[in-house]
Amino acid sequence: MLRSGLIQSRRSFATAVQDSLLPKKYGGRYTVTLIPGDGIGKEITDSVKQIFAKERLPIDWEEINVTGKEGSKEGVREAVESLKRNKVGLKGIWKTDATQSGHGSLNVAFRKELDIYASLTLIKNIPGVKTRLDGIDLVLIRENTEGEYSGLEHESVPGVVESLKIITQFKSERIAKFAFDFAKKNNRSEVTAVHKANIMKLADGLFRSTVKTIGAEQYPEINVKDIIVDNASMQAVSNPQQFDVLVTPNLYGAILSNIGTALVGGPGLVPGANYGREFAVFEPGSRHVGLDIQGKGVANPTAMILSSALLLRHLGLDESADKISKAVYKVIQEGKTTTQDIGGKASTQEFTQAIIDELAASA
Incomplete structure (x- = not known):
């Protein structure tokens, strides 16, 4: 069970x-x-x-x-x-x-x-x-304290707002270990990092590389993959059965959790x-x-x-x-x-x- x-x-x-x-x-x-x-x-x-x-x-x-x-x-x-x-x-x-x-x-x-x-x-x-779809059984693990939800934004000049997205190696490692530990202790075989590293090469690139490094070095028995967030959204509504454990920064997790919720009722x-x-x-x-x-x-x-x-x-x-x-x-x-x-x-x-x-x- x-x-x-x-x-x-x-x-x-x-x-x-x-x-x-x-x-x-x-x-x-x-x-x-x-x-x-x-x-x-x-x-x-x-x-x-x-x-x-x-x-x-x-x-x-x-x-x-x-x-x-x-x-x-x-x-x-x-x-x-x-x-x-x-x-x-x-x-x-x-x-x-x-x-x-x-x-x-x-x-x-x-x-x-x-x-x-x-x-x-x-x-x-x-x-x-x-x-509409059966056989869905996925876990979404979302970093809760940084990313786009860091709460650091201001209007630098009238009509121009700067909103800072914060990604740190420490918190990326922490959420990655949580996801892999969860997978290991609950007989889950795969962890997929969700990111937008093709555009945000430094911030999401750090999240992606950290998850993959933690997986390869500390959890070799668990398969580790990554997927760009827009593709993850499409795949989630067309073939969600392919996913096992998803680990995400804050905003992407908020979106994907609502997609997944709609899929199951x-x-x-x-x-x-x-x-x-x-x-x-x-x-x-x-x-x-x-x-x-x-x-x-x-x-x-x-x-x-x-x-x-x-x-x-x-x-x-x-x-x-x-x-x-x-x-x-x-x-x-x-x-x-x-x-x-x-x-x-x-x-x-x-x-x-x-x-x-x-x-x-x-x-």
């Missing part, structure tokens, strides 16, 4: 979070930071809370409400301090307004503050969800996680806030529930993670109580209850 779309053990990410830095148990329980986020965030994190409560899991939530609106810097600081205490979190998506001035992206600020450098998105067909289905030297934050793999369906009770919580299963694996609660993920897959495959985005008529609450009922039936 190593290639099932959910990782069996937190040992898979030992390079990102060492055992000594995992959350401490108090009275046999973990405290986990919960950040519902914007849009449908509260609705889908509520699904997780209900499932965890029914399963009597040893998780206590420290809930921090932060929105993507102007003036929420204080909320980000509160979330950062909570994660520094707890070391692990479950997070909804924050909205970043393209017309908004001021602090820019809260997501970027959050990741840079805690050095949560590796983003993981698991893109796989789910039985019961009809898609939409943003409500794809789980994700973010890892740093000390902290881990679990959130849906597609960065869609769902403002258009907020409050309607129709959001698909699958991505958040499966992300919470990754959180449980990270804490060593593999049996509970297996049980919850299997219940989700079974409810979707049966197709009797699924949400509108994948062809059903069930509400968020009805879908959640169906999973709870399945868990009870399999107990």
Whole structure:
């Protein structure tokens, strides 16, 4: 089941979070930071809370409400301090307004503050969800803290904006090792570096050469390839089955994760996680806030529930993670109580209850 779309053990990410830095148990329980986020965030994190409560899991939530609106810097600081205490979190998506001035992206600020450098998105067909292409099972690993999202831009003279893309050897090596370690520990045979080195010969050239060098010198048992990002985008929609593990700078990963999400049925289905030297934050793999369906009770919580299963694996609660993920897959495959985005008529609450009922039936 190593290639099932959910990782069996937190040992898979030992390079990102060492055992000594995992959350401490108090009275046999973990405290986990919960950040519902914007849009449908509260609705889908509520699904997780209900499932965890029914399963009597040893998780206590420290809930921090932060929105993507102007003036929420204080909320980000509160979330950062909570994660520094707890070391692990479950997070909804924050909205970043393209017309908004001021602090820019809260997501970027959050990741840079805690050095949560590796983003993981698991893109796989789910039985019961009809898609145009089958056999998709790829992992996208994205560098989270530099590239085009370095946040270094200014208007040098009126009408002329300079935006700096930063690529460093240290962070390229770090994300490359994360990708190869992931591949090695999860029986993946190939890592492909995504780049635009034909144009950005120095920046993307450094990323490309670093990934290939790390692979050749330290992971000879894993095949290493590279692909230009525009070709990667075309190949992703025509023949995604060819890809195993993709490792990318920040912007390319954001684009490719959304392409992959569309291929397997939409943003409500794809789980994700973010890892740093000390902290881990679990959130849906597609960065869609769902403002258009907020409050309607129709959001698909699958991505958040499966992300919470990754959180449980990270804490060593593999049996509970297996049980919850299997219940989700079974409810979707049966197709009797699924949400509108994948062809059903069930509400968020009805879908959640169906999973709870399945868990009870399999107990």
